[in-house]
Amino acid sequence: MTDYVTVTHEDGIAIITLDNPPVNALSLHLRQPLFAAIEAARDDAGVKGLVIACAGRTFVSGADISEFGTDRARATPSLPELCALLESLEKPAVAAIHGTALGGGLELALACHYRVADRQAKVGLPEVKLGILPGAGGTVRLPRVAGPEKAVKMIVSGSPIGAADALASGIVDEIAEGDLTGAAVAFARKKVAEGGPHLPVRARNEKIEATHADPAAFEAAVKQATAKTRGLEAPLACAEAVRNAVELSFDEALNKERELFTRLVSGVQSRAQRHLFFAEREAAKIPGVGKDVTPREIRKVGIIGAGTMGGGIAMAFANGGYPVTMLEASEEALDRGFATIEKNYAISVQRGSLSEEDKAKRLARFSRTTDYADLADADLIIEAVFEEMSVKQDVFGKLDKVAKPGAILATNTSYLDVNRIASFTARPQDVVGLHFFSPANVMKLLEIVRGEKTAPDVLATVLTVGKRIGKVPVVVGVCHGFVGNRMLGARGDDLEPLLLEGAAPEQIDRVFTDFGFVMGPFAMWDLAGLDVGWRNRKSLGKTAVIGDALCERGRFGQKTGKGMYLYENGSRTPTPDPEVAKLIEDKAAERGIERRAISDQEIIERTLYPMINEAALILEEKIASRPSDIDIVWVNGYGFPIGKGGPMFWADLEGLKTIVERLDHWHARTGKKVFEPAASLRRLADTGGSFSARPA
């Protein structure tokens, strides 16, 4: 056998072990020897049963995503052919599952007659997250073992389940206590002794029939699972495929699955989502920080500031299993902060997403103090105090005195100069920015702001800790607003001129939601509070025609029941307000601006194209290491639609030539810097280049 597949024999059972690091993806070079090994076991009279197991940290994690779009993905033996071969066996085949059997990995296991899993194993069909659906029978076999209702929930959500749930659902036949392969061999031998016949999953129809008899639960599950697809095709295709499994024969449903898979896998949305899969992993590779850099040990975390951000950050760490000490200037401030934290956990318990037991465990991880000396043994201290440089100076001056040598000192600033903050200490190499996004216990994105002097092992440490608390970390450089907020500024720079020239707030917001954002910029302003921007502008001596006028009228947004929109009777649903329309018309008249109908395309060109231009400048200045990092920032921090792959992937789809042409048009018309094409962008456009082809 090859290195990828080895076969051993134990008492008439052939044990086929796969070994394709790092996650046993079903690459062609694994499929070929695996197919041969199964055929050999089938034809060997001395073999009475088979076990398929994996070496390394996990059972098969799926098809090899990097093969998609290449001939290797379709080369025989394909995964469906492997599954058909397994299902044709008269001898019992048992999958021995550890780690995560995902996608094609679970499909391979479902093509076996039986499945034995270790207690920590997880199983799932996450293909929907790649913009596709299970393409090797998962949508037809999973309903037969778990029932259509459970299957459609798993396949449309893409979320894995644990071994105990898999056993209870009928996906797994036994949980192994101790040695997994040994348990699988014993299970195979038991089945051989029972004499069979060994029913393949395709022949098990009882749960399909039960849904025929009473489809209500299945229909309700479909409705709930597909309620929010936000313009994505894959979730609907997943539900359609499971419905086919219920309504059609096995082979008809299998053919339909193949048709749906073929359509989706070549589509833009799947290409975009596969791009994001690899981009997220690429973002964890920091230039100048090799795998040889050892992260520092983080056992205890200190958080300074128990406000909205401090409390959210503290929850993120407590949720990730870290003991957290919260420091505030007074007991009253600590009381307020903890009251909010306890309320948040209570809401999660109420929603059923957190057990009382886990809530208690997380709260037990918190301690509180008003004395900096209590942070002396913390390994990582994060400040989330007022966004004012003098306050940061005070905090970091104190930290420099009390924190132990080697402690990492992090600032949660969202746009201030991290190098300046580091200069307030005698240990700038231990200072880093950790920019969380509100609510910090929910939002995935974590911008790791690398100071000039930040040590490589500090970056490796906060990257590791960030992933451990469930964040998606991206390393960015020091500039005003880093990557996300700097591009947000570019996206919003021309919004008020658009309003004054004739675009209504609701039209602009609709263009954004039609594009795939969860909400438009004005709804977002009302949610965050118009007064935040107002205060910020005043501190910088800046003005905004409409924003200031609204704030002068006390219209701060949702918190005051009115802002850009009306929020009647405490509703959170924005309603256009004629008073705002009149205010905009009056302001336009005062400025002699002749209003006109503005197209949706013009709104895109005057908001999203400047955002792409700012990204090109960010790359020129090396504030981001690669275009795909910017995609990860915007998808995880600002709700950029995953079906468009992030701003840079989308810009390539739009065509950089078009973008530069239109930026030139608006620059000539308005003279605004935000429309002046970056040199690197113009060069890419002129040479037919693209961001994705751009060297890393």
Ligand code: T1G
């Ligand atoms: N194909 C190719 N490479 C993969 C891969 C895959 N399926 N899964 C992981 N990798 C690479 C990854 O890019 C990284 O590479 C390294 O392995 C470690 O991954 C027919 C069509 C299994 C839970 O969607 O969820 O089956 O950066 O950093 O955090 O119906 O990887 O080191 O060069 O993520 O321990 C369905 C995807 C595929 C599962 C492990 N399966 N993988 O997490 O490691 S489509 C999936 C994961 C399919 C069939 C369809 C995770 C993991 P590098 P990692 P991890």
